[in-house]
Amino acid sequence: MPLVDTVLQIAPFTVRLRSPFAAVQRHLDNFYVDVPRGSISRDFVDFDVQVLPARGLRRVWHPQARFLLDGEEPFFPLPAEQAAPLFEWGMNWCVAQRPLGELVMHAAVVAQGDAAVMMPGFPGAGKSTLCAALVHLAGWRLLSDELAILDPATGTLLPHPRPISLKNASIAVVQAFQGARLGPVYRDTRKGDITHAACPGASQRQANVPASVRWVVFPRFEAGAAPHCEALSRAEAFVLISEQSFNNERMGEVGFDALCALLTGAECFEMVYGSTTDALALVRQITGGKVVSAAP
Template sequence: MFDAILHVPPFNVRLRSSFAAVRRHVQAFYPQAMRPDDGDVFIDFDIQVLPGRGLRKVWRPQARFLLDGAEPFFPLPAAQAAPMFEWGMNWCVAQRPMGWLVMHGAVLARDGAALVMPGFPGAGKSTLCASLAFIEGWRLLSDELTVLDPADGLLLPHPRPISLKNHSIDVVAAFPGAQLGPIYRDTRKGTITHAACPPASMARAAERARAAWMVFPRFEAGASLQIERLSRVEAFTLISEQSFNGERMGAPGFEALCAMFDHVSCHELVYGSTDAGLEGIRRICAS
């Protein structure tokens, strides 16, 4: 049984699993995250990834995700145990931290200024995020989750592997410095894999950033580059749709999001290739 304490900023996670694939995944993507179990670490998420019960241990074997002993969603095929850990972590962060506003979006930073790219399905967010991290040298705060602290209005780093799917896998595999893990086929998201977070981003995981740009990307194969400025009202409405816990936070979350927009330039970006997407980001962030 693999049993480890992981510091995945800003959270501490206890992970137990009998799946060798989960152990290999953690050792490959979280080598600096492991902490000694000295009994003094506060655990935010107590996670187990375990085999199915009864016949499901041997016949069409399954993997189950448990948080604090409870099973919040249905099992998956055992071959998907490692990505199940990543999906389960996303669920934990989205559902549990009541003190921070959590939204679905990638976050990268440069010189303390953050770029937020909300995560609408099929928008090409993860590919563009990986392009900025590996090609342009932006610091990756998160590929999936935008975490805003109402106390200071800053975005918290939550650096983890970048989730890639389908055609984006071959694109990112060619990026300099990109390290990809095993490929998982026939998942609920299609064919997926993960790219390791750049070491430089992991090393600076304690550095918060202030949102400066919000870009809603949309990849359309063959499309010409289009950049359109959005009003703060339009952008606020769109990002609110991507908030996981805004309703639960109530007024503090609403006020924190309003305050964030005091410093943010908002745009919609349509692009037909990785190079065009990067050029669009350069133009937006230079203005």
């Protein structure tokens, strides 16, 4: 019998998770205790996920963890001690790769009320650290630190609040934020040292409240850089966001029109910064004072 067999209402999806790993159970206890549960017998699930031990000798010799979606294994196993982050990485893959009728982009999203800041960025740009700073130091609502999910029918972004993934130097930065609650650090993963910061309860309670993109910000952290912000045209932003879209081609004309509509009412910027304090000040400048800057 699996140690974990539960249905999680991780907005906007319903996920069944099964796993015998105690680390996966601890991960749920740390980060998903307030996430609504569904019924295994009654609820339709979007993703039927399992995190299982490797088969054969790998169960005892260099134990590994496998991620399965609907019984299929989409990528190679990882060391068993990484079973919990494997669940998070696997969930990102599920949302990014499955054609669910929404346009999915690689971006962090935070909001105040129904006005959202969308922060696309390539890996290493610093968007997750900035996302954590806005959430913990400035009171923004977390929609996602990793995946912007656009509903073409309404033109709004759907919240997908999950733990914020942090790696390497970002861990110590966010650990210093007042109110941040971090989990264990996993060493020597394919992304280096990684951990997770809990989604604030207030954001979780508003998991069914969508938001409209008011600002699109392309952040880039550069150690020692002087803070700099530059406006971008919507055409430039469209090209850059398209590069960060996981399913734009599959969505076709619907996705193209939805992204055009998203940008119609948005102001777009590129910003470079060398510290959290500088980043918060730049976002405050962009959003007209909605962010209260605070040093970590």
